[in-house]
Amino acid sequence: MRLGVISALHQEQAGLIEAMQDKTTLMRGMREYTSGRLWDIDAICVLSRVGKVAAAATAATLIERFGVTHIVFTGVAGATDSLVRVGDIVVADALVQHDMNAAPLFPRFEVPLLGQSKFASDLGLTDRLVDVAQAFVRHDLKTMIDDADRAQFQLAQPRVHRGLMASGDEFIHSHHRRNALQTEFPDLLAVEMEGAAVAQVCFEFGVPFAVVRTISDGANEGAPQDFMQFIERVAARYAYGVVRRLCMG
Template sequence: MQKKPIRLGIVSALREEQTGLLAQMRDMKTVTRGMRDYLHGNLWGVDCVCVLSRLGKVASATTVATLIERFDVSAVVFTGVAGSADPDVKVGDVVIAESLVQHDMDTRPLFPRFEIPLTGQSRFASDVGLSEKLHRAASLFLENDLKSAISLTQQQIFGLHRPRVHRGLIASGDEFIGSTARLRELREDFPDLLAVEMEGAAVAQVCFEFGIPFSVIRTISDGADETSAIDFLAFIREVAAVYAFHTTRRLCSILVEDGC
């Protein structure tokens, strides 16, 4: 049986995080559903649907469910920024989720803390194959594209010092983590936590329930502490958008090379 070509759903929370991608999309068609524009076309040889989810778990879950049901995507990648939850994860580093948890889910005593009711799951594992391809794409970007894509001045302004790719746990919740005390609490709950954000675990739950491969990739924008909001949007425009563009380009090339 001939393998079905991939249709990749690419989701970001903010418009700036997909800057440049849409200019590269060929044969683009726009379909509006639920106050969101789903942009369907071809990106570097791969059939893709790009969409902005907006911030938060409900917004991202709604968006991804529509991607799966209305646009029949066969895999989902969520790109964006996150705060670091580990001293070894620095600003400018990339974190690719091996698993994701909703840190604000608590239905005790009905179910254990952090477990999603009626799923038996607290941590949702991302697709190993897709995450491996994202890891390759992000590594190729950092090794080959970073110096030419972001000026040395901008690298110095945002403190990008030999960025690395990490794999591990990401926690999501409807809460902007911006204090050392709150981050310490999360670290106590999840000692292996690498990054915190507001959408990925909801995307993971939806994809788990629909049986769709997914991966979440995050550029670290801050330390999830009292300085987190400083120049946040500037970082997204000048750094995270560049990371997302080139990593997506590299990912599409890998998918084409692998015959996906």
Template sequence: MTLAILSALPEEQYGLSHALAERQEVHRAGRRFVQGRLQGLNVVLALSGIGKVAAATTTTTLIEHFGVEKLVFTGVAGGLGPNVQVGDVVVAQHFVQHDMDVRPLFPRWQVPGYPQPTFHCHTTLTERLHQAALRCTQAAAQWNEPLLQGHAPAVHKGLIASGDQFIVSASLSQAIHSDFQAAGLHALAVEMEGAAIAQVCADYGVDFAAVRTISDRADDAAHVDFPAFVSAVASRYALHIVAQFLSSERV
């Protein structure tokens, strides 16, 4: 059984890559993959690339070339739900593409050829990731990280929306959230890759789970908040969550 750990940013994989035993680099499809063993498990590390197409290509390569049977994604996202704050963690239960619109041929957000607009994550992997995220945020509450501004990080589970846009407008993020709410969908966060990865994993029957650290509120200050938060907080969260998740995989 081979597990892929796919991340959005190099900072999230630096510690993992150096901890691999029997480490081997492979270059394929213009991407760098690192194989090895981590906590006794066969693991492949990779960066998704930015946007849905890049993420889909990376995911397909992991499945086709490396025979991956489970995939876990870590990354950052903008908070969309009203109670989702910077420093919180969102564990995905399902994904939707907020920029998919083939009306009137298909309902809004539904990808043609699929029965519904949402792609679901694997229940067991998601629960393990949720438990790992809870342990991480409990630890983070003791870090006294200035960027958290005294906020006690929370963990949320639910819908994450993906699209080929870096959302930096409060009015746009509110419009996306309101449109989903009107349709009975409650999106907690917005990012650029997860729905594409979920779709590829659904096509291949590969178990998939994902976690996103909230780096900003997808508003007019997002471009300022994002870089500092990634280097100081998100990378630390990712390593902690993955380590906890791998421990549960070995049980």
């Protein structure tokens, strides 16, 4: 196994590169790819920056230039389901590009000429991420996130969800947009800006992938502020804790 780990922002991956052994770095397409061993797994960590194009370019480079056999995307997302709260973890079982619209030439949301709108994540990797995310919230959260931050973000007993995630080149920050997405995709759990692009590239190359996201905000009017505070204070702890459990096996 050679694992590619992508996050959009530094705050979604901080700590992982420091934890890597036998590191080498390579610049490619304005991104720094760090190869090494992550708790005994041969891995490459990279920050894609924000958005679908950036994520797709990063995933394709990981596959073609670095020969990864699996990709995991770790980061934050906005909740679009009322049962999903800040601090919960969502593991995608499928992803859709909510801003794909070539209608009337092709059905809305369908990726033209690929004939599908939803891309399923790898079952085994997704099962494993659900298990390690559950272990993380049960056993690691208390020690890895200090009392003040757990109180502020109300992280008493976060939950792990598995389901549909949507991606688009848009930060969702109004209840109108959130409601519109819920209407389009009644089973949607969370929204972000990269996962479905990685999903499409991995589908095209036949590379198994999974997406794990911590909820930073409610994709509503409070989202910009909630997002900024969450990524500054706690997002990296989640990413580090979950990927560590994933790699330690």
